[in-house]
Amino acid sequence: MSTSSAAPRREDGTEAAEVRPPMREALVAAAFRLFIERGYEQTTVDDIVALAGVGRRSFFRYFPSKEDVVFPDHERCLADMEAFLARSPEDADPVRRVCDAARLVHRMYAENPAFSVQRYHLTKKVPGLRAYELSVVWRYERALAAYLRGRLGGRPDGILRADVIAAAVVAAHNNALRSWLRSDGRDDAGAAVDHALAYAQSVFGDVAVPPRGVAPEDVVVVAARRGTPLWQVLREIETAL
Amino acid sequence: MSTSSAAPRREDGTEAAEVRPPMREALVAAAFRLFIERGYEQTTVDDIVALAGVGRRSFFRYFPSKEDVVFPDHERCLADMEAFLARSPEDADPVRRVCDAARLVHRMYAENPAFSVQRYHLTKKVPGLRAYELSVVWRYERALAAYLRGRLGGRPDGILRADVIAAAVVAAHNNALRSWLRSDGRDDAGAAVDHALAYAQSVFGDVAVPPRGVAPEDVVVVAARRGTPLWQVLREIETAL
DNA sequence: TGATCCGTGGCACTGGGTGCAGCGAACGGA
DNA sequence: TCCGTTCGCTGCACCCAGTGCCACGGATCA
Numbered sequence A, B: 001m002s003t004s005s006a007a008p009r010r011e012d013g014t015e016a017a018e019v020r021p022p023m024r025e026a027l028v029a030a031a032f033r034l035f036i037e038r039g040y041e042q043t044t045v046d047d048i049v050a051l052a053g054v055g056r057r058s059f060f061r062y063f064p065s066k067e068d069v070v071f072p073d074h075e076r077c078l079a080d081m082e083a084f085l086a087r088s089p090e091d092a093d094p095v096r097r098v099c100d101a102a103r104l105v106h107r108m109y110a111e112n113p114a115f116s117v118q119r120y121h122l123t124k125k126v127p128g129l130r131a132y133e134l135s136v137v138w139r140y141e142r143a144l145a146a147y148l149r150g151r152l153g154g155r156p157d158g159i160l161r162a163d164v165i166a167a168a169v170v171a172a173h174n175n176a177l178r179s180w181l182r183s184d185g186r187d188d189a190g191a192a193v194d195h196a197l198a199y200a201q202s203v204f205g206d207v208a209v210p211p212r213g214v215a216p217e218d219v220v221v222v223a224a225r226r227g228t229p230l231w232q233v234l235r236e237i238e239t240a241l
Numbered sequence C: 001t002g003a004t005c006c007g008t009g010g011c012a013c014t015g016g017g018t019g020c021a022g023c024g025a026a027c028g029g030a
Numbered sequence D: 001t002c003c004g005t006t007c008g009c010t011g012c013a014c015c016c017a018g019t020g021c022c023a024c025g026g027a028t029c030a
Helices: A022-038 A045-052 A056-062 A066-070 A074-086 A094-111 A113-125 A127-152 A158-182 A189-204 A230-240 B022-038 B045-052 B056-062 B066-070 B074-086 B094-111 B113-125 B127-152 B158-182 B189-204 B230-240
Strands: A219-225 B219-225
Touching: A022 A045, A022 A056, A022 A066, A022 A113, A045 A056, A066 A113, A066 A127, A074 A094, A074 A127, A094 A113, A094 A127, A094 A158, A094 A189, A113 A127, A113 A158, A127 A158, A127 B127, A158 A189, A158 B158, A158 B189, A189 B158, A189 B189, B022 B045, B022 B056, B022 B066, B022 B113, B045 B056, B066 B113, B066 B127, B074 B094, B074 B127, B094 B113, B094 B127, B094 B158, B094 B189, B113 B127, B113 B158, B127 B158, B158 B189
Parallel strands: none
Antiparallel strands: A219 B219
């Protein structure tokens, strides 16, 4: 896909003013200025390249489609997430791990609050951008699900559970992220995301907890009548454990 | 959006050969023949209308985009789902209700197994179609979430729970649906969907179950040591209850 | 019979996206 | 210093999806 947008670094210590092509950033800036001014669909690629002062052909060298200029950093973030999951410890709690992976996305949004809020208002209005965003989110979800499948694949319904957990974690994350974006970036983003992910984690529980020895005070007994709603029982146990 | 693709019916009993325009079906048939033959992207709208023997302008009269011809019945199915949720009884278990709503989608796929399998193979290969399918699935998910928000909105984290449950139910449904599609429609679709949805339902529990009287044999006792993975305890209870 | 409505088709146009070829600057070797 | 290569950028021509507009023709109705 598009080239990495990682920060420009030099092997030697020299700062080397902008080795990374400024054209990419210039295109993003020009595009967003016009998108905000007159709307996404009312802005043509020709308008963007004219404002940025570059050739039309160069636009499509940096962004495979007009929609990609709206999400210039997701490719890198997705790669980060996959790398993060790939280097997971063997004994890590899988659910917790995917929650942490989801936090990477939130962190990317939080790095540029103003930009993220602008983009949110764009994607909210333009169906085409919403569809594009869905395909991006879907790739995050598949990355999480792939990791979970690897971890839960052996158990009964492991694949099913992996898919459901991934979807739930993404939904919880997006719920918090969206309410933060709706607040124009004023709310405490981290707290809301933590709360939402904690809920998701609590629903699916922890998988790897050291058992140790069994002392009497470590045993919990729960009694319930048949037909009791499972979630009620679950809540009792959750607090007890 | 596009007009309903319900079967042509007459108020009087007469069969009245095809009052519903056959053009729509002709376009779908021509499109799929060419899509299967030479691929989606290698087929132009001109090719389709030439094979169907109609004007190019008419294609876009029936389908707002080339992608829509691949999903000719989702608009109707989405309307069915919204109607189904709208006429839910007040005291219905919300989670069970959205599971039943999800079954409507599966039923639509199962009505035309051959067609569904063909479409599956198309969407698997073509990124554009996959993106379109995601936006369709997203609309289903939002319909479920909207219903759940109405039912759970009052409770703490009701909105969050609604979003997460909707995502989980959709993921469970899609998991079963996809494995059925991968089997070329040979597996028992209904059983797999039921199993997957039962899992989703068990995770989030039933909300409304009549308690009735308590007989000794109706009481279940579960003992667990502190630190036991919640999912293990949950599984025990699930089988016991 | 004439007016109207509606489904249809033809046509021209916009705009996203691509393949290709040329051009100039930077780089490396003789 | 000069030359050949490479690479990034540009312009051009082209394809195709999607739209607005209008004209045609059949069916319906006054």
